[in-house]
Amino acid sequence: xxxxxxxxxxxxxxxxxxxxxxxxxxxxxxxxxxxxxxxxxxxxxxxxxxxxxxxxxxxxxxxxxxxxxxxxxxxxxxxxxxxxxxxxxxxxxxxxxxxxxxxxxxxxxxxxxxxxxxxxxxxxxxxxxxxxxxxxxxxxxxxxxxxxxxxxxxxxxxxxxxxxxxxxxxxxxxxxxxxxxxxxxxxxxxxxxxxxxxxxxxxxxxxxxxxxxxxxxxxxxxxxxxxxxxxxxxxxxxxxxxxxxxxxxxxxxxxxxxxxxxxxxxxxxxxxxxxxxxxxxxxxxxxxxxxxxxxxxxxxxxxxxxxxxxxxxxxxxxxxxxxxxxxxxx
Amino acid sequence: xxxxxxxxxxxxxxxxxxxxxxxxxxxxxxxxxxxxxxxxxxxxxxxxxxxxxxxxxxxxxxxxxxxxxxxxxxxxxxxxxxxxxxxxxxxxxxxxxxxxxxxxxxxxxxxxxxxxxxxxxxxxxxxxxxxxxxxxxxxxxxxxxxxxxxxxxxxxxxxxxxxxxxxxxxxxxxxxxxxxxxxxxxxxxxxxxxxxxxxxxxxxxxxxxxxxxxxxxxxxxxxxxxxxxxxxxxxxxxxxxxxxxxxxxxxxxxxxxxxxxxxxxxxxxxxxxxxxxxxxxxxxxxxxxxxxxxxxxxxxxxxxxxxxxxxxxxxxxxxxxxxxxxxxxxxxxxxxxxxxxxxxxxxxxxxxxxxxxxxxxxxxxxxxxxxxxxxxxxxxxxxxxxxxxxxxxxxxxxxxxxxxxxxxxxxxxxxxxxxxxxxxxxxxxxxxxxxxxxxxxxxxxxxxxxxxxxxxxxxxxxxxxxxxxxxxxxxxxxxxxxxxxxxxxxxxxxxxxxxxxxxxxxxxxxxxxxxxxxxxxxxxxxxxxxxxxxxxxxxxxxxxxxxxxxxxxxxxxxxxxxxxxxxxxxxxxxxxxxxxxxxxxxxx
Numbered sequence: 002x003x004x005x006x007x008x009x010x011x012x013x014x015x016x017x018x019x020x021x022x023x024x025x026x027x028x029x030x031x032x033x034x035x036x037x038x039x040x041x042x043x044x045x046x047x048x049x050x051x052x053x054x055x056x057x058x059x060x061x062x063x064x065x066x067x068x069x070x071x072x073x074x075x076x077x078x079x080x081x082x083x084x085x086x087x088x089x090x091x092x093x094x095x096x097x098x099x100x101x102x103x104x105x106x107x108x109x110x111x112x113x114x115x116x117x118x119x120x121x122x123x124x125x126x127x128x129x130x131x132x133x134x135x136x137x138x139x140x141x142x143x144x145x146x147x148x149x150x151x152x153x154x155x156x157x158x159x160x161x162x163x164x165x166x167x168x169x170x171x172x173x174x175x176x177x178x179x180x181x182x183x184x185x186x187x188x189x190x191x192x193x194x195x196x197x198x199x200x201x202x203x204x205x206x207x208x209x210x211x212x213x214x215x216x217x218x219x220x221x222x223x224x225x226x227x228x229x230x231x232x233x234x235x236x237x238x239x240x241x242x243x244x245x246x247x248x249x250x251x252x253x254x255x256x257x258x259x260x261x262x263x264x265x266x267x268x269x270x271x272x273x274x275x276x277x278x279x280x281x282x283x284x285x286x287x288x289x290x291x292x293x294x295x296x297x298x299x300x301x302x303x304x305x306x307x308x309x310x311x312x313x314x315x316x317x318x319x320x321x322x323x324x325x326x327x328x329x330x331x
Numbered sequence: 332x333x334x335x336x337x338x339x340x341x342x343x344x345x346x347x348x349x350x351x352x353x354x355x356x357x358x359x360x361x362x363x364x365x366x367x368x369x370x371x372x373x374x375x376x377x378x379x380x381x382x383x384x385x386x387x388x389x390x391x392x393x394x395x396x397x398x399x400x401x402x403x404x405x406x407x408x409x410x411x412x413x414x415x416x417x418x419x420x421x422x423x424x425x426x427x428x429x430x431x432x433x434x435x436x437x438x439x440x441x442x443x444x445x446x447x448x449x450x451x452x453x454x455x456x457x458x459x460x461x462x463x464x465x466x467x468x469x470x471x472x473x474x475x476x477x478x479x480x481x482x483x484x485x486x487x488x489x490x491x492x493x494x495x496x497x498x499x500x501x502x503x504x505x506x507x508x509x510x511x512x513x514x515x516x517x518x519x520x521x522x523x524x525x526x527x528x529x530x531x532x533x534x535x536x537x538x539x540x541x542x543x544x545x546x547x548x549x550x551x552x553x554x555x556x557x558x559x560x561x562x563x564x565x566x567x568x569x570x571x572x573x574x575x576x577x578x579x580x581x582x583x584x585x586x587x588x589x590x591x592x593x594x595x596x597x598x599x600x601x602x603x604x605x606x607x608x609x610x611x612x613x614x615x616x617x618x619x620x621x622x623x624x625x626x627x628x629x630x631x632x633x634x635x636x637x638x639x640x641x642x643x644x645x646x647x648x649x650x651x652x653x654x655x656x657x658x659x660x661x662x663x664x665x666x667x668x669x670x671x672x673x674x675x676x677x678x679x680x681x682x683x684x685x686x687x688x689x690x691x692x693x694x695x696x697x698x699x700x701x702x703x704x705x706x707x708x709x710x711x712x713x714x715x716x717x718x719x720x721x722x723x724x725x726x727x728x729x730x731x732x733x734x735x736x737x738x739x740x741x742x743x744x745x746x747x748x749x750x751x752x753x754x755x756x757x758x759x760x761x762x763x764x765x766x767x768x769x770x771x772x773x774x775x776x777x778x779x780x781x782x783x784x785x786x787x788x789x790x791x792x793x794x795x796x797x798x799x800x801x802x803x804x805x806x807x808x809x810x811x812x813x814x815x816x817x818x819x820x821x822x823x824x825x826x827x828x829x830x831x832x833x834x835x836x837x838x839x840x841x842x843x844x845x846x847x848x849x850x851x852x853x854x855x856x857x858x859x860x861x862x863x864x865x866x867x868x869x870x871x872x873x874x875x876x877x878x879x880x881x882x883x884x885x886x887x888x889x890x891x892x893x894x895x896x897x898x899x900x901x902x903x904x905x906x907x908x909x910x911x912x913x914x915x916x917x918x919x
Contacts, residue, residue: 180430180837181812182728182755184698185487185513215702224703225648226696231594231623244625 212302218246218279218310229302235294242281246310280313359388367392394418399857401439401463402882405906406447418457418482419448425860425900426810427835428462429487432862432898434886436913440464440490442472443911449476457482457508464488470495474502482508482536489515493523493544500526508536510563521546521569527554534558538565540589540620545569556581565589568622568646572597572605572631579608588612590620593628593647602631610634619643626653636660643668645694655680666690671706671728678711682718690724691715695755698728706755709736716743723781724749731762732789737771747779751786757813757838760790767791773798776806786810796820800827808833821845825852835860843870846899850874853881858902866896868919874901875919882908883919 212229225245232238281293285304293301293308366388369375372395379389395418398404409416423439425432441463448455455477465488473480480503485491491514499509500523524539524546534554539546546569555561561582566575570591579585597605609615615635624647639661645668649657654669654677664685669677671693681688693711697703709732716722722744732754741747752771760767768789776782776798783805787795791814799806800823807830815821821841824831825848833856842865853859853874868885875883886898908918 178757178838180427180432181757182695182698182753183427183430183810183812184695184728185429215700217702224697224700 214283214305214307216242216245216308216310219312219315221246221310227308229305234298235301239281242308242310279310281308281310283308357384359384362388363392370395372397391415395457396420398422400902400904401444402906402909403857403902403904406444408905410447410451414451416448416452417455418459419455420459420461421463422461423463423488425835425858426462426833427837427860427862432837434913434915435489436464437916438464438909438911438913440466440469440911442466442469445469445472445476453477454479456480457484459484459486460488461486462488464490465495466490467492467495467498471498474498479505481505482510484508484510484512485514486510486512487514492517493519493521493542496523497526500524501528504528504531505533506531507533509534510536510538511541512538513541518542518544520544524554525550529553532557532559535560536563537561538563538589540565540567542567543569548574552577552581558582559584561585563587565619566591568592568620571595572628573601576601576605576608579605579612583608583611584614585612586614587617587641588615588619589643590618590622592623593621594623594625595628597628597631602628605631606634613638615639617641617643619646621647623647624649624653626656629653629657632657633660637663639664641666645670645692648672648696649677650674651676651680655684658684661685662687664688666724668692668694670694670696672696673707674705675707675711675714678707679714682714682716684718686718687721688715688719689721691719691722692724692726693728694726695728698755704730706730709733712736713739713743716740720744721746723747726751726753726786728753728755730755731759732768732771733761733763734766734768734770734774735761735763737768738774741774741778745778746781747775748781749784750775750779750782751784751810752788753786754789757788758790759788767794769794769798773802776802780805782806784808787814788812789814792816793820793823796823800824803828805830807831809835811836811839813838815839815841818842818845818848822848825849831855832857834858836862836864838863840865842866843873846870847874850877853878853901854903856903858900860898860900861896862898864899866899867894868896869894871896871899872919880904884909884912885917885919886915887917 213226214229215224215226217224227238227241227245229238232241282290283293283301283305284290284307286306290309296304362385366375366378366385369378369389369392372393375389375393379386390412391414393413394415396409396413396416397420398409399422401421401423421441421444424437427433428437439462441460449472453476456479458473458480459482463485465485470491473483475498483499483503483506493516496509496511499506521542521544527534527550531554535558537554544567546567548570551566551570552574555564555578562585564578564582564585565587566578566589568591570578572591572593572595575590579588609632612635616638618632618635618639618641621629621644624644629649636657637660640663642657642661642664643666644654648670650672651674654673658664658680662684665687667681667685667688667690669681669692673693678693681691693707695703695706707727707729709729712725712727712729712732713736716739720743723746725747726749729752732752737752741750754768761771768787769792771789772785772787772791772795775785780802782803785799785803785806785808787810793816796815796819799809803809804827806828809824809828809831811834818841820839821836822845824834825845831852835858837860839861841861846861846866847870849859871883871885875881880903882900882902882904884900885896886900887895888897891897909916912918
């Protein structure tokens, strides 16, 4: 499903990491969305191997081809470097940065946006506070290109809030509103802002809390969430993920622990039907995409914010061998 | 009245009673004896209106009191009227406080009530609180003040911690029920459970499923062993399957079970033992918990499934196949709560496996995550309605819906009493026709004549509310969000729904004209909530001035301008304006 620019409407509310934003932007799309992609390509945060960035930037108009060559999992220093350029924006931005092209949402956010930043910051998975700054990065860059153009029409599948019905109140498309949907924040399954008293649900003070991260799999219809604290090793987690997502692959599937020189294992999920391999990647707290298995387990659980099972054809940028990748790290 | 005087004349005891056709000649003892048999408070309220003698007889025989809004009456008034109360149900904050719309420290503190109760009802046995603020000190006070205390139920409350539970466990020697649900409480550890004395054996209901900290399993096992009357046990996810098996062996008489974690890797022998334990529980009719249940472990439930009446799967993230397999064993299910990870396919299984289903609640697994676009749709709901014709209570969170689907659903199931539909995207139209969802709710109110509770969502114009006002004659509770086009909508509801008791509205374009159109109606209602609407301070002041028996309270948001009334809470009260209102609550 293509959701090229919708995340920008979320304005700091989206859990989608910037790298995924750019991934989505490159998904093939028709007409107007494609031209919007043009606007963004030149300025968006892109991830690529050293040396591969320039060609990408130049061929930024080729929206259709992007997907297959879209690299991920850039060596860390390069990505951080790219990001540092936007650090001013990140620091300067707040959760309340408003998309001026969409006044209704701005009003709504200004009213209700306050609740976003402070709470649940240490929450399970990616936090709104952090992604706020990430999304701001995207949007502040985008804004400089002319805000109005970037407001997307909704893709057919995506429900859009009708603002034109004489409402006095115009809730932003997909912007998060206080207390909506009406689900109690006590429910641990939600990534909701929990009242401070409920910190025991969240990755907590005493470490006895949970550490929920989202797990997505390319091609699967929905995301799952796992509590990293329930696993004590990569093997356990791999097995659990395999069980969880086994319904999406046909035929024999399994994570094969392939020990590398450093004794760390790399996982692969084989889908015989499609003949493609899956790799397990994660996004760390800096938003960088990494292959799972590179770092010691504890370090991984500390820094992992989101997991993604992606087709290895999409992960060309990821070094095939964990050991080699380690070399590129600081 | 006439029939009563007739009775007096014709009764064999009429010669014993004073010569009179007046109803009050009926001897008090007899009247009280009869009235003490009345259990429903609605009946009691009717009885109390007959005449003064009946009013008195009723108040002397009432043992249970239900107070739906703690500020509608004061503890002193309750104490004066009902001298013999043993069981109290108290509800505090407006329901939207569950969704963070009410600031902290709003009120509804139980302490002032407890102080009065301790003086007047030393034999108090039961206290059931919802959306009240309860401190640890209050719990300690409770434990110390009522020697015969038997049942404590705390739901959606806040302000206490496991320390308060320690006091209850330690001092309430006659405790039968401890039910802790969904509270904003601090969890400092599971040590409270170990505070039950070793000779304490009266517990019948224990629910600590919402507490995260692990309890001492040995203490729990011993407790379960000696409480031979234990009927309801809901443990938290710290209890493993292995431990659950031991608990079940100790308590085969259980009727309601909330399991702990269902995730453990089991050996075949452990599986067999668990299956055996479940089949031993002949009275088990309700199961919940099932954290992280997977398809490997669910089958151990099967021996108990045939007699299951209520299955609560909201903590088990099941997929459609897993649910289908499970439900194939549950033909007698009346109530089912699931997460929308089961998707439409799972709901099809509901429709085909559970023909006796009366209640379905589908919760979104990731309600706040804009990435997630899947869950259940209109097809799942329709599928359920086809198979489960007795459906009367539905709570359905979905990301798309159509008018046609809802029309079909209520045609299949015209007996709805509670219809709560939440289309997650505010103001979303029919996803096929792009029209408002007016006709959907029109169909609901036209077809479901017994409808008591309705929650609307999606893109709605005033037409929805015209329908509601015109057809929903039994409606008591209405929840509205991001809907309507003008004041007319709310006016239609206030004018048409004669039995309306609770109206909660947020983010709708209803203003002063709408608010004031209900001037005389609010006294017959429990409460009105309006937030983020177009009501002004002047409108509220006018309402307050015209209706002295109403409390009109306004809470303002930080950035709003002076004239706007951001959050308005209106309720009838015989206790006058609140004396404990925090600074951010303005009583007009």
